[in-house]
Each structure stands twice: as C-alpha cells, then as structure tokens.
Amino acid sequence: MLDLGLPIGHHLLVFALFGVLAAELVMVRRGADLATVARVGRIDLWYGILAGLILAVGFARAVYAAKGWAYCSHNLFFQAKMGTFVLIGLLSVPPTIAYIRWRRAGAAPTDGQVASVRGFLWAELLLFALLPAFAAAMARGYGEFS
Numbered sequence: 001m002l003d004l005g006l007p008i009g010h011h012l013l014v015f016a017l018f019g020v021l022a023a024e025l026v027m028v029r030r031g032a033d034l035a036t037v038a039r040v041g042r043i044d045l046w047y048g049i050l051a052g053l054i055l056a057v058g059f060a061r062a063v064y065a066a067k068g069w070a071y072c073s074h075n076l077f078f079q080a081k082m083g084t085f086v087l088i089g090l091l092s093v094p095p096t097i098a099y100i101r102w103r104r105a106g107a108a109p110t111d112g113q114v115a116s117v118r119g120f121l122w123a124e125l126l127l128f129a130l131l132p133a134f135a136a137a138m139a140r141g142y143g144e145f146s
C-alpha cells in the first residue's frame, strides 16, 4: 500500500507546487495592488508547506519504497534532483522576503521590484522543468555509481 500511496502523494504534491509557482508568476505583475500582494503572500505560505511535504514524502519514498535508499543514494540523477530542488528552494527565499516587505510597507511594489521577483520565479520554473527528467532517468537506472 505504501508503495502505491507514496508515489501518488509525491506526484500530487509536485503538481500542486508547480501550480503555486505558476500562480505567483501570474499574480506578480507590474501594477499589482496591495490586495494582490496579500494574496500572493498567502499563496506563498503554501509553497513552503508543499515543499516540506515533498521532502518528507520524497525521502519516505527513497527509503521505504521498492528500490530503497541504497539504490537512490548511489544514483547521480537522484543527487542532481536533490541539488536542483535545494537550489529552487534557495531561489524562492528572495521572493518570500519581498512579499513580506511589500506587505509590511503597505505600498504596492515598484516595477523594478516586480521585475526582480519575476526573475527569481522564472529561474525556479526553468529549473523545475529539469526535475521530471532527472526523476525518470533515475527510475530507469541511468546514473548509477558504486
């Protein structure tokens, strides 16, 4: 059951995280008002929650699912996926700080601030596209080392 439930949870969480990222890209635009800033802040909270859940379910999968930790920990694509995921997490920090600052300042963001946050969001989205490729390669045994 765990072998079925974990992959289902893993995929649903990953799609949800992608959805949150896409929503932020749609909402953080030139001319965004304070109501939008507040909404983006609430959505961004879900980004953190989902990323944490993906880590938990992902590692549960790596340790308890069919192939096991010995397989995952000796696979270059697994490591590339983890590294990319961490990098995406780091890139998500400046946007989160910006949302908090904009809300505290009680002023709509300037065009420059919006452009900077969108740059980070685009970088996250592009890196995100690598994850399914790394995952599929790993699941098929590419990148194994002893």
Ligand code: HEM
Residues within 6 Å of the ligand: 010, 014, 054, 055, 056, 057, 058, 059, 061, 062, 063, 065, 067, 072, 081, 082, 085, 128, 131, 132, 135, 136, 137, 138, 139, 140
């Ligand atoms: C800490 C984060 C993560 C961990 C520990 C993790 C771990 C795993 C593990 C153990 C598998 C099973 C591979 C196999 O069957 O041999 C898997 C599959 C998969 N993961 Fe992740 N994962 C994480 C994050 C992500 C993210 C963010 C994505 C985003 C796209 C993702 C996409 C996938 C996909 C698409 C598969 C299925 C691959 C296939 O069977 O073709 N994972 N993951």
